[in-house]
Amino acid sequence: MMGPKIVIEPPGPKAKEVLEKNKEYLVTTTQGVPYVVIKRGRGIFVEDVDGNVYIDFASGIGVLNTGHTPEPVINAIKEQIDKFIHFSLTDFYYEIPLKLAEELFRITPGNHKKKVFYGNSGTEANEAALKVAKYYTNRPYIIAFIGAFHGRTMGSLSLTASKPVHKRRFFPMMPGVVHVPYPNPYRPPFGYEGNDLGKAVVDYIRDFVFEKFVPPDEVAAIFVEPIQGEGGYVVPPRDFFPELRKLANEYGIILVDDEVQMGMGRTGKWWAIENFGIVPDIITSAKALASGMPLGATIIRAEYDFPESGSHATTFGGNPVSCAAAIATIKMIEERNLLENARKQGEYLHKRLRELQEKYEQYIGDVRGIGLAQAIEIVKDSKTKEYYPELRGKIVEEASKLGLILLGCGKSAIRFIPPLIVEKEHIDVAIEILEKAIARAIEAVK
Ligand SMILES: Cc1ncc(COP(=O)(O)O)c(C=O)c1O
Structure with missing residues (x-):
């Protein structure tokens, strides 16, 4: 299974069968590229059940930073499975989460003493951050951002504000x-x-929110994504985080940096916040942390820890197989220089997307991103910036038919998040397919 071959109009017969059963058996969740029914993956390629081969620029939604079935991670998983699969950190002890903790503390910014809580997902990592922040400060308010996505369980969902569908019929938050x-x-x-847009937003919090209705000394935490992911791969201006850090310091508010989508090397640094030169108080991670094994981590300042056991815990958190995968993931990213590769290939990808923007200047309103977290925003007319979700959807669909897996984000954008092992040649192929997909899509929506 190598090299993308032009896909015969998916879904093929086997894929169709799976799609139909999927509808019948599984609770409706979200809907990605409509046609890809995976049989196996290797590196940055995916083969579907009908034998079509795709190049993957979605990485299982920002999870497969080390690529599909990375050998060092697989070996670590196999080795751990042979020892024990589960014991539960809630009541028992074992070594491997401690080894992972040492690795995480080493790669997270700040010289302060840290502790980590392990869950199974991004939303759980944020739930833990919420509870820690509330307990430690004993304050009731939380500040979060419009456009944010922090998860779909009720605590994290209360912070999420990227699409109304996430919240419909789920009130009260x-x-x-x-x-x-x-x-x-x-x-x-x-x-x-x-x-100075970053400062303007922080001034708004200070002058309107804190002055008019929220006592700042009652705010436990500010939750923020370093780059908004589901909200559209929105990169904030440079002055934002230093101003936000200042505000949090002024009122003793805990600054929670949600790195679930942008962390683990995606932007060419371990954590996206490192691009903005500040140190957060809590970092939440999941997705790429264990190369596809379920694992979440909430890395806190040690002093925030709960004073008594039982305030927070979960049966599977710190699963030894997931921890082994995470340790191997960190090692692989370091040994293969994947941070450097993310920076280098990210720059190249950005340049190629800008070239496409010149060609399709009416429809590609914006090209943005850091490292291998890149996106284009599709608009009806770049002068008016009117959203064009129909064209966006069609481009993603046509790309998948041509053998490129993409994902939308925000109201009208497309993200490009290949595994960090991506090479220049893969990007060239992806851009070639994308260009064809855009041309086809424009014709189709006319
Ligand atoms: C920034 C961010 N936080 C949290 C989450 C929730 O993660 P999970 O789906 O693992 O619960 C996501 C998922 O997309 C995310 O992008």
Whole structure:
């Protein structure tokens, strides 16, 4: 299974069968590329049940940073499975989560003493951060950002604000969450035109939220994504995080950096926040942490720890097989220089996307991203910036038919998040397919 071959119009007969049963058997969740029914994956390629081969620029939604079936990770998993699969950190002890903790503390910013809580997913990592922040500060309010995605369990969902569908019929949310605008340079809130948008947003929190209705000394935490992921791969301006850090310091508010989608090397640094030169108080991670094994981590300042056991725990958290996979993931990223590769290939990908923007300047309104977290925003007309989700959807669909797996994000954007092992040649193939897909899609939606 090597090299992308042009796909025969999927879904093929076997895929169709799976898609139908899927609808019948599984609770409706979200809907990605409609046609890809995977049989196996290797590196950055995926083969479907009908034998079509795709190049994967979605990475299982930002999970497979080390690629599909990475050998060192598989070996670590096999080795651990032979020893024991589960014992439960809630009541018993074993060594491997401690080894992983040492690795995580080594690669997370800040010289302060750290502790880690292990869960199974991104949403759980954020739930833990919520509970730790509330317990430690004994304060009721949380600040989160419009456009944010922090998960779908009720605590994290209360912080999420990227699409109304996530919240419909699920009220009441957790009380005390106040949403404020995120500094989106392409679509600045309040039509702001100055060149200090980050500061303007923080001033809004200070002058309107804290002055008018939320006592700042009652705010436990600010939850923020270093780059908004599901919200559209929105990269904030440079002045944002230093200003936000200052605000949090001023009022003793815990700054929670949600690295679930952007962490583990995606931007060319271990954590995306490192691109902005500040140290958060809590980092939450999941997705790429264990190369596809379920694992979440909430890395906190040690002093935030609960004073008594039982305030928070989960049966599977710190699963030894997941921990082994995570240790191997970190090692592989280091040994193969994947941070460097993410930076280098990210720059190349960005350049190629900009070239496409020049060619399709009416429809590609924006090209943005850091490292291998790149996106284009599809619009009806780049002068008016009117959203064009129909064209976006069609491009993603046509790309999949041509052998390129992509994912949308935000209202009208497409993200490009290949595994960090991606090479220049893969990017060239992806851009070639994308270009064809755009041309076909424009024809189809006309
Ligand atoms: C930034 C961010 N936080 C949290 C989550 C939730 O993670 P999970 O789906 O593992 O619960 C996601 C998922 O997309 C995410 O992108």
